[in-house]
Amino acid sequence: MPDPTRVALLIDTATSWGAGLIEGITDYGQQDRNWVFFVEPRGKYDRMTLPDGWAGHGVIARITHQELADQLIEAQTPAVNVSWYPFGEQQIPRCTCDEVAAAKMAADYFFRKGFRQFAYCGSSLRPLYHDRFGDAFVAMVQQAGFACPRYSPGDQPARGWDRQRDALAGWLRSLPRPVAVLTFDDLQGRQVTEACAQAGILVPQDASVLGGEHDALSSRISRPPLSGIDHSPQEVGRQAAAMLDRLMRGQPLPDRALLVPPRRIVVRQSTDRVAVPDDLLASALRYIRAHFQEAIKIADILREVPLSRRSLEKGFREHLGRTPRDEIRRVRVEEAVRLLCDTPMPVTKIAAACGYDRPELLTRAFRRELGRTPSDFRKRSGAGATA
Known part of the structure; x- marks a missing residue:
């Protein structure tokens, strides 16, 4: 049996992002490949470097400081960077989540909910980081014709959390309501929900808070539990491992x-x-969310909400940019995505759980909303395990 390929993983093990990356990398390395891994328990903000005396074949790392990039370049070790930081960009290839696409997903999500007031909160732990994710979100909101105040904590960690929270609470009080607040990640999102509680701001009634990078633990311990963007860490891990594999075989840098x-x-x-100003329209949206698993029709909504069909259609187009039928399909596909990601349910059962009497109707709706089939989504995203 040939000697194993030794790969160092300089990735944190304390977050859903880091754990998912490692899972995706090891999935790749253990499929007909004799890879063995060096990995140690690490926190997200630990300053990682190659271990003394390590002699291996490749490295996958969150390169968050220049020292590590220089170390890898000097060692002439094939390496892949899975961080948003671009250290060593010209000599170390990078594979990571698309931060602009993540910002667009957040903006579209809030737009679909009817929000017209927005804000962005940067990270209190990355004072020197150029936040392209926040830049992209603010730009997209402004391009849609809305203001987007931005909070940049800067060097506030040195001030202590109590003073940070006081400053953050003051900023949150200054925002119009209801407001959609995107944060850099779930860690910052949890700080925002704590500051909202201190400021007497109700979440989600006054402020709807979305974490920019989903972390299961931060989400669970937030009050209320925090929504976040799933950055596809397993898929990033698999793609980074495939990239490293090519580099170790002597293929050129991408x-x-x-x-x-x-x-x-x-x-x-x-x-x-739901952040629409019309109470009847909000009632129609709540009715759809409560009954999307049934074979609901527009007439069912009108029996519950005292609106004419013309007023209902006009209100949806004016405030949400879509029809009631579009909203029913969107909510059903949203639930299908959740079930594909969080459960091993087969597509046939997912279709029934989402209000479709035939699986091909779910496939048709899924293609229209996301441009792919449910099976392809599950395969490409490594879905099917509990989040």
Whole structure:
């Protein structure tokens, strides 16, 4: 049996992102490949470097500081960067989640909920980081014709969390309501929900809070539980491992970074709000969300909401940019995505759970909303395990 290929994983093990990356990498390395891994328990903000005396064949790392990039370049070790930081960009290829696509997913999510007031909160732990994710979100909101105040904590970690929270609470009080707040990640999102509680701001009634990078633990311990963007860590891990495999075989560096699209919004209570100003229209939206698993028709909505069909259609187009039928399909596909990602249910049962009496109707709706079939979505995203 040939000697194993030794790969160092300089990736944190304390977040859903890091754990998912490692899972995707090891899936690739253990499929007909004799890869063995060096990996140690690490926190997200630990300053990682190659271990002393390590002699292996390749490295996959979150390169978050220049020292590690220089170390890898000097060692002439094939390496792949899975961070948003571009250290060593010209000499170390990068494979990570597409931050602009993640920002667009967040903006589209809030637009679909009817929000017209927005804000963005950057990271309190990355004072020197150029936040392209936040830049992209603010630009997209402004391009749609809305303002987007931005909070940049800067060097506030040195001030202590109590003072940070006071400053953050003051900024949140200054925002119009209801407001859609995107944060850099779920860690920052949890800080926002805590500051909202201090400021007397109800989540999600006054502020709908979405974390920019889903983390299961941060989401669960937030009050209320926090919605976040799933950055497809398993798929990023698999793609990064495939890239490293090519490098270790002597193939040339890729011309540009490989950016993997985010998978979905993991919806929790922190964004469970419809932000349309018309109470009757909001009632229609709530009715759809409560009954999408049934064979509902427009007439069913009108029996519950005292509107004419013309007023209902006009209100949906004016406030949401879509028809009631479009909304029924969107909610059903959103639930199908959740079931594909979080359960091993077969597509036939998922279709029935989402209000379709035949699986091909779900496939047709899925193609229209996401441009792919449910089976292809599950295969490409590594879905089917509990989030």
